[in-house]
Amino acid sequence: MNPQEVRAILSICLLAAYSDNEKHDRERDQIRQVADALGQHEQINLPGLYQDVLLRRVQLADVVGQLSSAESREMAYEMAVCVCDADGTTSDKEAAFLAQLKSALALGQGTVESHAQVIASAPLHSFDEPIIIEEPTDPAGTAGTAGTASPAPHPTAADSLGNASTQTKTSTLSNAEIDKKILSASITNGAIELLPENLATLAIIPLQMRLVYQIGQTYGYELDKGHIKDLLAALGVGLTSQYLEQAGRKLLGRVLGGGIFGGIGKQAVSSGMSFASTYALGHVASQYYAGGRTLSTQMLKSAYEQIMQDGRSLQTQYLPQIQDTARNLNTAKILDMVRGR
Numbered sequence: 001m002n003p004q005e006v007r008a009i010l011s012i013c014l015l016a017a018y019s020d021n022e023k024h025d026r027e028r029d030q031i032r033q034v035a036d037a038l039g040q041h042e043q044i045n046l047p048g049l050y051q052d053v054l055l056r057r058v059q060l061a062d063v064v065g066q067l068s069s070a071e072s073r074e075m076a077y078e079m080a081v082c083v084c085d086a087d088g089t090t091s092d093k094e095a096a097f098l099a100q101l102k103s104a105l106a107l108g109q110g111t112v113e114s115h116a117q118v119i120a121s122a123p124l125h126s127f128d129e130p131i132i133i134e135e136p137t138d139p140a141g142t143a144g145t146a147g148t149a150s151p152a153p154h155p156t157a158a159d160s161l162g163n164a165s166t167q168t169k170t171s172t173l174s175n176a177e178i179d180k181k182i183l184s185a186s187i188t189n190g191a192i193e194l195l196p197e198n199l200a201t202l203a204i205i206p207l208q209m210r211l212v213y214q215i216g217q218t219y220g221y222e223l224d225k226g227h228i229k230d231l232l233a234a235l236g237v238g239l240t241s242q243y244l245e246q247a248g249r250k251l252l253g254r255v256l257g258g259g260i261f262g263g264i265g266k267q268a269v270s271s272g273m274s275f276a277s278t279y280a281l282g283h284v285a286s287q288y289y290a291g292g293r294t295l296s297t298q299m300l301k302s303a304y305e306q307i308m309q310d311g312r313s314l315q316t317q318y319l320p321q322i323q324d325t326a327r328n329l330n331t332a333k334i335l336d337m338v339r340g341r
Contacts (some may be wrong), residue, residue, distance in 0.1 A: 001072055003043040006251045008066040009076045009099065010046060012101065013247060014053040016080040017240050019097035030241035042252060045251065064104045075106045079247050082202040086243040089298035122206035122338045124213040126223065154275065161312065168292035171218040178215065182282030185211045186311065187318055190275030191325035192334060193246060200334045201246045204274050205239055207233075212285045234297045235284065235304040237277065245273065275322065276311030283307050 017031055048083035052058045067073045080101055084094040128273075171178060189204045209228045216223045232239065284303045288295055315322070 001069070001251075004066050005068065005072040007044055007049060007224045008063045009072060009079060010044065010249060011049050011053060011058055011063045011081050012060070012076045012247060013062070013083050013244060014050060015058065015120060015243065016083040016094070016097060018099075020091045021100075027234075030236070030238035031244060034245045037245070046248065047232040060101065060104060064101075065326040067105070070328075073107065077102055077105055077107055082243055082247065083240060086202065086205060086240045089272070102121075113222045122203075122210070124210050124223070124228070125341060167296070169219040169290050171215075171286070171290065173218045178218070178286055181214070182211065182279060182286075185282060186275045186278040186315075187321050188337075189278045190315065190318070190322040191329055193274040194322065194326040195329060195331070195334075196250070200329075200331050201250070202243060203334045203338050204246065204278075205242060207208055208278050208281055211282050215282060215285045215288045221289055230280070231285070231288070231300075234300050235281070236301055237281070242277070249273075275318070276308050279306040279311035279314065280304050 010271075012034075014031070024118075026054060032047075032050060035046045048059075057254055064076075077098075080098060084090050084098060125320055173181070189207055192200055192207075195201070209225065209232075211227050212231065213223050228274065229239070281304070284300060287303060288300065
């Protein structure tokens with residue numbers, strides 16, 4: 001896939017992100033930050049594409065005309081579906097945009113819509129434990145039991161928030177069990193991000209939401225998707241921007257070269273964000289629900305940013321497990337995970 005096609009696909013992703021004209025200023029800022037962060041490849045210039053879309057200097061028909069291969073046209077539509085469904089719902093304006101895009105791309109009926117619908121409608125409570133293909137091993141040789149990883153120490157509210165308030169809720173799981181659940185989910189999502197399929201990448205978001213739901217449930221809270229989305233937004237985790245970042249890194253990887261298992265350096269960059277964000281979400285959720293949901297937005301953000309740094313460091317340590325898990329995953333298995341099978 002050449003740089004022109006990558007530019008066109010990313011332009012379509014941005015058009016999809018703004019197709020409903022209802023983006024909150026916070027979400028717009030997150031998308032801009034993603035464009036800036038991924039905009040270091042001079043042939044792509046994602047910040048420039050972002051400005052072109054925002055100022056309506058890009059027309060869908062012109063962009064579609066730059067996609068010369070069937071693969072690039074199918075990928076453009078698949079990624080647009082994912083962007084529109086990233087928050088779990090597709091508005092009427094987004095649906096109209098997708099219909100217009102599909103017609104412009106001259107695509108027939110496929111499986112993209114059905115797969116995206118499975119992911120968008122994923123239940124929160126389907127299974128008790130995020131799936132990991134194999135029990136993590138301990139790459140640093142620090143495990144207390146041979147062949148079993150020692151999860152990172154469970155952060156407390158006082159550790160990451162500078163707040164010594166007493167926890168008001170007790171979980172049905174021990175701290176060690178919560179740590180293991182969070183680590184398992186983090187490794188699984190880091191592995192999913194290594195897969196080439198973009199629809200597989202979209203599954204990271206509902207699996208993260210399910211982890212938050214499960215942790216809240218252990219503290220006695222029955223949550224819905226709306227509450228979890230609000231919590232993620234308070235942490236500064238935009239669902240649309242998160243998917244755009246994941247997808248953008250994959251596309252830029254195609255331009256820069258290197259396969260999915262093309263070196264530890266590339267893998268560490270590729271899977272680091274999903275591992276670290278899942279790790280941080282899990283631990284912050286545990287603090288939040290343990291504290292009776294009394295933490296302020298600023299305290300939540302501070303905790304999330306600090307634990308994200310810890311997650312990025314740990315990701316290198318658990319990279320071998322992430323790689324092994326990725327080799328045993330495919331889209332069908334991931335869709336089963338999302339369905340809760």
